[in-house]
Each structure stands twice: as structure tokens, then as C-alpha cells.
Amino acid sequence: MGLFKKFVNQTRKPEGFLGRMMVNGMNSGHATMADWGMSYLECQAPVEVLEVGCGGGRNAGELLKKYPESNMTAIDYSEVSVEKAREYNKDYIKAGRCEVKRGDVSNLDLKKDFYDLATAFETIYFWPGLEKCFGQVAGVLKTGGQFMIVNESDGTDEVSKKYEKIIQGMTCHTVEEIEDALKKAGFTQVKTNHHKSKPWIAVIATK
Numbered sequence: 001m002g003l004f005k006k007f008v009n010q011t012r013k014p015e016g017f018l019g020r021m022m023v024n025g026m027n028s029g030h031a032t033m034a035d036w037g038m039s040y041l042e043c044q045a046p047v048e049v050l051e052v053g054c055g056g057g058r059n060a061g062e063l064l065k066k067y068p069e070s071n072m073t074a075i076d077y078s079e080v081s082v083e084k085a086r087e088y089n090k091d092y093i094k095a096g097r098c099e100v101k102r103g104d105v106s107n108l109d110l111k112k113d114f115y116d117l118a119t120a121f122e123t124i125y126f127w128p129g130l131e132k133c134f135g136q137v138a139g140v141l142k143t144g145g146q147f148m149i150v151n152e153s154d155g156t157d158e159v160s161k162k163y164e165k166i167i168q169g170m171t172c173h174t175v176e177e178i179e180d181a182l183k184k185a186g187f188t189q190v191k192t193n194h195h196k197s198k199p200w201i202a203v204i205a206t207k
């Protein structure tokens, strides 16, 4: 595998030196899109927030800024991501507002019916079975809790379809596939916001 392919394949599960480079890049590279997605969050003051597939932890930090009364649990199955997210959020961790730990969304080892808000930025492409993983998220959300998915691909754009071919285990889901899996996993009131000129989507579902 060439270096470029090796590098972009780090998006799925960052590991080693290339993985550390990738998580640094993701924090800055996804910021504009993540902030666009967060602008659709309508929750007033979630007490407990779960950030799934947190990568370098920048979005966990932004959510803690947006919700100054909230506590954050950020999880990722990559040790490199967890390490970077802990360093990025060290002040929030010291203040007792943030915990970053290893976890796989396909088998969440977290308190049931506990979180008010769960978020997933640029990560569901890699989840092994949308309905199953969305079901895991539903299980840890309180009734009435919200789940927001933000992707830079709506599953139809050429650029992402190109990456889908070179990144192992990546699937660019369409809005219909995501909405359908959310409903099958027990979510109601699923609403998708589409960016005016880019293939970005922010899907918000309520348990």
C-alpha cells in the first residue's frame, strides 16, 4: 500500500506515527464542518453528553464550551485517539467535567438510559452495522435524549465515493440509509439538515 493510502486509512482507526499525524489533522480539518453541525443542536442544557468516535477530542471540547454546565464522556476505540483527546481536553478533565476512554460503539460499556445528548462526527462510515450501533447509542440515551450525526458526505458525492474505494471498511451512507437505520434502532423524530452548497449533513434523532 502506498504512503497516501496508508495515511488516509488511518481515519478508520488511527494507530502509530501516521495515526498521531492523522488525529492532529482531523482536529483542524473537521472543525468548520463540525461547528456547522453543532449549530443545529437545539438541546438547551444537556447534563450528560457522550461523544462517540471522538478522534483528537476537539469536538468534545467545543461541546463543553457550548454547554458550560455539562459533563462529557468521550470514547474512541483507537488508543491514539484517546491519548490525543485526553491531552486536548486536559483542563476539562482536571476540572472533573470530562472523561475520555476507550470504547467500541458496537458494544458500549456505559450506563444505560443516562445521556441527554450523544454525538458522532465523521465516524459512522466505519461503524460495523448502522442499526446495531445506533441501537447501542439508543440504549445509553435517556428517553427524549438526542443523537446527532454529522458527516461531510451525504453518500452521493464523488469525492467521498473515491475515498470509500481506498479506505478499508468505509461506507458513505445515504441520508435514507441513515434515517432508516435510526428508526429501526428505536429513534423517532429523525430530522436531516443538508448544507446549502456542500454534501454535509447533520442528522438529529430523538429517542
Ligand SMILES: C[S@@+](CC[C@H](N)C(=O)[O-])C[C@H]1O[C@@H](n2cnc3c(N)ncnc32)[C@H](O)[C@@H]1O
Pocket (backbone or CB within 6 Å): 011, 012, 013, 014, 026, 027, 030, 034, 052, 053, 054, 055, 056, 057, 059, 075, 076, 077, 078, 081, 103, 104, 105, 106, 120, 121, 122, 123, 126, 127, 128
Ligand atoms: C475520521 S475520525 C473522526 C474523528 C472525530 N470525530 C472528528 O470529527 O475529527 C473517525 C474516528 O472514529 C473512531 N471509530 C471508528 N469506528 C469506531 C468504533 N466502532 N467505536 C469507536 N470509535 C470508532 C476512529 O478510531 C476515529 O478516531
